[in-house]
Amino acid sequence: MVGVPIVAAEQYVMRFAWPWALVLLALLPWVWRRRAPDGAHLAALRGASLALAVLALGGMQVVDRGAPLQVVFALDRSDSVGPQQAARAEQFLSEAVRARRAQDRVGLVTFGGEAVAEQAPSEVADLRPSQRPSPHHTDVGAAIRLSASLLAGDGPRRVVVLSDGADHGGEAVEAAREARAAGVQVDVVPLLPPASPEVVVEEVSAPSRVAVGERVPVWVRVRSTAPQDAAVELWVDGVLSDRATVNLKEGRTLVPFAVVASRAGWLDLQARVRAARDGVAENNVGRAVVVVSGPPQVLYAGSGRVADLLQAQGFAVQRVPPYRLPGTSTALAGYGAVVLEDVSALNLSRPQMDALKDYVRDLGGGLVVVGGPHAYGVGGYARTALEEVLPVSMEVQHRVALPSMALVLVLDTSGSMGGVGTETAKVELAKEVARSVVELLGDRDLIGVLQFDQSYRWLVPLVPARERDRIVAQVARLRAGGGTDLLPALRAAYEALRGVEAQVRHVIVLSDGQTDPGDFERWVRRMRADRITLSAVSVGKDADVDFMRALSRWGGGRHYVARDTSVLPQIFVTEALVSARSYLVEERFVPQRQPGELLKGIGPAPALRGYVATTAKPASQVELSSPHRDPVLASWRYGLGRAVAFTSDAVPRWSVEWQSWPELARFWSQVVRWAARQESAALEVRAELRGARLRLRADARDADGGYLDGLRVEARVAGPQSSERLVMRQTAPGWYEAETTVSATGVYTVAVTAWQGSHRVGHSLVPVVLPYPPELEDPQPNPVLLGRVAEAGGGRVLRTPQEALAPPPELRDFKDAWPQLATASLVLFLLELLARRVPVVAGWVAAVAGRPSTATPADVWYAEADRWRARAGPPPDPDAERRARLYVARLKGGE
Numbered sequence: 001m002v003g004v005p006i007v008a009a010e011q012y013v014m015r016f017a018w019p020w021a022l023v024l025l026a027l028l029p030w031v032w033r034r035r036a037p038d039g040a041h042l043a044a045l046r047g048a049s050l051a052l053a054v055l056a057l058g059g060m061q062v063v064d065r066g067a068p069l070q071v072v073f074a075l076d077r078s079d080s081v082g083p084q085q086a087a088r089a090e091q092f093l094s095e096a097v098r099a100r101r102a103q104d105r106v107g108l109v110t111f112g113g114e115a116v117a118e119q120a121p122s123e124v125a126d127l128r129p130s131q132r133p134s135p136h137h138t139d140v141g142a143a144i145r146l147s148a149s150l151l152a153g154d155g156p157r158r159v160v161v162l163s164d165g166a167d168h169g170g171e172a173v174e175a176a177r178e179a180r181a182a183g184v185q186v187d188v189v190p191l192l193p194p195a196s197p198e199v200v201v202e203e204v205s206a207p208s209r210v211a212v213g214e215r216v217p218v219w220v221r222v223r224s225t226a227p228q229d230a231a232v233e234l235w236v237d238g239v240l241s242d243r244a245t246v247n248l249k250e251g252r253t254l255v256p257f258a259v260v261a262s263r264a265g266w267l268d269l270q271a272r273v274r275a276a277r278d279g280v281a282e283n284n285v286g287r288a289v290v291v292v293s294g295p296p297q298v299l300y301a302g303s304g305r306v307a308d309l310l311q312a313q314g315f316a317v318q319r320v321p322p323y324r325l326p327g328t329s330t331a332l333a334g335y336g337a338v339v340l341e342d343v344s345a346l347n348l349s350r351p352q353m354d355a356l357k358d359y360v361r362d363l364g365g366g367l368v369v370v371g372g373p374h375a376y377g378v379g380g381y382a383r384t385a386l387e388e389v390l391p392v393s394m395e396v397q398h399r400v401a402l403p404s405m406a407l408v409l410v411l412d413t414s415g416s417m418g419g420v421g422t423e424t425a426k427v428e429l430a431k432e433v434a435r436s437v438v439e440l441l442g443d444r445d446l447i448g449v450l451q452f453d454q455s456y457r458w459l460v461p462l463v464p465a466r467e468r469d470r471i472v473a474q475v476a477r478l479r480a481g482g483g484t485d486l487l488p489a490l491r492a493a494y495e496a497l498r499g500v501e502a503q504v505r506h507v508i509v510l511s512d513g514q515t516d517p518g519d520f521e522r523w524v525r526r527m528r529a530d531r532i533t534l535s536a537v538s539v540g541k542d543a544d545v546d547f548m549r550a551l552s553r554w555g556g557g558r559h560y561v562a563r564d565t566s567v568l569p570q571i572f573v574t575e576a577l578v579s580a581r582s583y584l585v586e587e588r589f590v591p592q593r594q595p596g597e598l599l600k601g602i603g604p605a606p607a608l609r610g611y612v613a614t615t616a617k618p619a620s621q622v623e624l625s626s627p628h629r630d631p632v633l634a635s636w637r638y639g640l641g642r643a644v645a646f647t648s649d650a651v652p653r654w655s656v657e658w659q660s661w662p663e664l665a666r667f668w669s670q671v672v673r674w675a676a677r678q679e680s681a682a683l684e685v686r687a688e689l690r691g692a693r694l695r696l697r698a699d700a701r702d703a704d705g706g707y708l709d710g711l712r713v714e715a716r717v718a719g720p721q722s723s724e725r726l727v728m729r730q731t732a733p734g735w736y737e738a739e740t741t742v743s744a745t746g747v748y749t750v751a752v753t754a755w756q757g758s759h760r761v762g763h764s765l766v767p768v769v770l771p772y773p774p775e776l777e778d779p780q781p782n783p784v785l786l787g788r789v790a791e792a793g794g795g796r797v798l799r800t801p802q803e804a805l806a807p808p809p810e811l812r813d814f815k816d817a818w819p820q821l822a823t824a825s826l827v828l829f830l831l832e833l834l835a836r837r838v839p840v841v842a843g844w845v846a847a848v849a850g851r852p853s854t855a856t857p858a859d860v861w862y863a864e865a866d867r868w869r870a871r872a873g874p875p876p877d878p879d880a881e882r883r884a885r886l887y888v889a890r891l892k893g894g895e
Helices: 019-033 040-057 083-101 138-149 173-183 306-313 350-362 385-387 427-440 468-475 486-498 520-529 546-552 565-580 664-675 785-790 818-837 839-848 857-866 881-891
Strands: 014-015 060-063 069-077 105-111 115-121 157-163 184-190 198-204 209-211 215-224 228-236 239-248 252-262 265-274 285-293 297-302 317-320 337-341 366-370 407-412 446-452 456-464 503-510 534-540 556-562 620-627 632-636 641-646 682-692 693-700 712-718 723-732 735-739 746-756 761-768 795-799 813-818
Touching: 014 019, 040 209, 040 818, 060 818, 069 083, 069 115, 069 138, 069 556, 083 105, 083 157, 083 881, 115 138, 138 157, 138 173, 138 620, 138 785, 157 785, 173 785, 184 785, 198 265, 198 456, 215 228, 215 239, 215 265, 215 285, 228 252, 228 746, 239 252, 239 534, 285 761, 297 306, 297 813, 306 317, 306 337, 306 664, 317 427, 350 366, 350 641, 366 664, 407 427, 407 456, 407 486, 446 468, 446 486, 446 813, 456 486, 468 813, 468 857, 486 503, 486 520, 503 546, 503 556, 520 534, 520 546, 534 546, 546 556, 632 664, 641 664, 682 746, 682 761, 693 723, 693 761, 785 795
Parallel strands: 069 105, 069 157, 157 184, 184 795, 198 285, 209 285, 297 317, 297 337, 337 366, 366 641, 407 446, 407 503, 503 534, 534 556
Antiparallel strands: 014 060, 060 813, 105 115, 198 215, 215 252, 228 239, 228 265, 265 285, 446 456, 620 632, 632 641, 682 693, 693 735, 712 723, 712 746, 723 735, 746 761
């Protein structure tokens, strides 16, 4: 209830909810004038009753100095708060809670770049922090706003900020003013570390874009809190390029370097400072990325001829083995295209394949995959990110009849297949393997699952794969335990498959090979003689690889080593597909040609002698195909980028006649140039990073310099750990903006695309670097900011925990007083009525009022006699009244 004070002073003791009722106090003089000559005390009673009634009617409230105090502690949990400061803050909270009054309520908010309410104000308090929200930067203003929002009601409310004063939100003082305006006091507790020297690389400055061969000036800005000598190193693309010994002065020092941009793409510049006296080591590194324009930069993984042909056509080609391909799209962003030649997916990790997909879809990169006996379906592309990004799928649909299949999975569930420490149990991966294979097989195929340890048992006998739900439910019952005896399980699988009529009968063994001895070679060769093949998968770092390889050799199958157990499902899917379907088509044919951009201006293609069978996706463009109508050269747009699939090879196995084709180099050059990322001059993008806030601005203009308005502009920010899509809004003619927050350190790639309807009018890619958490940019505390926050919030800088929960001296919480006033008014009114009727009571009232009574005993007697006088009609004896008065007069005379 909001009232009006009765005085204008800053500190008032009462207020009224309905002050207009106080007008009735004007009746008090009238009541006093109407009093009897000798009845002043009774008039006082009536006046007091009326005054109390008017105050009650006005809804009077008075100060309650025993009201509960609400306090929310906002605790800084960012990286700039060291372990000693954090321990001190937790001790402060503990002592403050012990010092609180029983009626006080306390809560807790922890904050970094974000604020999280860990406990709302409560009388039962446990203020032990458990979260560190976005610890790489700090937003004190957000913490104050959230803390203030938790404080409800009209009572005394307070926010206590425990922080070192490092703030990147920039709104701490404004948030404190807002809290004060809402009646919330803001106090601060500085968490100040011991003073120590500090060296920080504030910035690495270089031109944003240069040309190949250009000299690039680099300036490293270093700040030191004390004069000292330091070594400053410049690393270019991970290689030490230059080193300088400098004398750092107190304040900022500029250290110049220069490098030559030797290749197109992105030039990664990193500065490192080594100083003897320094506090925080993480902020001794600065970083910048320079975009170098020139011939298209291509990243090549494989062992064929395509890299040589591209270099002959002027491409800058960087060769890496497949396992060295980057695992993030940001690391790929500096390349115009990526070429994989006869690369198996089993040689790539899942993050590497996901990075290729994101690179094409989100950053507009190009991907060209060249076939061979280890690529596409036979290379395990099925159900991977590679299959998703390519214009072909691994499902075989050529005119060769697909064989029916009977497959038995023999899974090791012995004790050695359990997990060790944090390692995922191998038996759990075996379950995932079985589920993946079951989902892959056709409804008419047969599958059985046989588990073994010291003995074997059929978990799922040979049944049609269409019973997937039942099979998966049975597989989920797998448990690890017991010894290992593989041979009886192999004999059981052999007996089951021998009586089955299927064109392909295959056994896949998953084990670490640590089994009891037996005559394995004889039994496996016997299976092979009966046209039952066997493949083996060695799992675990302790696997007997030699034994498992021998099993697959005797069984006429393939052997896989799954040292990284996460690839097991992919291995089994690949093995099931290879066993069930004829992927490799090896026959001489002349590719059939359809119109398209890839072959524009190129003459007829020579004959090929084989390819890997795939199926073109509906949105793809097939420009070369086989007589079976399988795609040989297909392309499509995937997201912002492009992907090309060539399902034959580029070496003399299948493309023997292509080696002497005069247009071979032009063919590969044209394919890669079409796929490579195309940036447009119509869109100029600027990215500004302040603290953890990334601000993007795009300037869109046509060829004549006119503004492009009404565009749909989207930005994709890809970082070291995640990516985010932003919609940029137009704020001025041809000007579009967006903002976001970044947290992880490293290089971010910002891809901005502008659309006019369905037509893409511009695309641009810019790098952004966060070398270390913004918290560490200035690790020194900022007590000045904390003082300003306390001043703006009407609070103070606290020194002891007891001050945090001390009631303010000007405590002004109010409670209703009108019920008591109304009761007192009624009591006085009834007392006044009684005093008028009972003289004894009137005497008592007069005595209490401090006024002696003028009535004598005779007056009392006379008054008592007068009460019995007839109220109406003539008296029965006319002389009775006269005689009574004479009697009374005689009594008075005898006193």
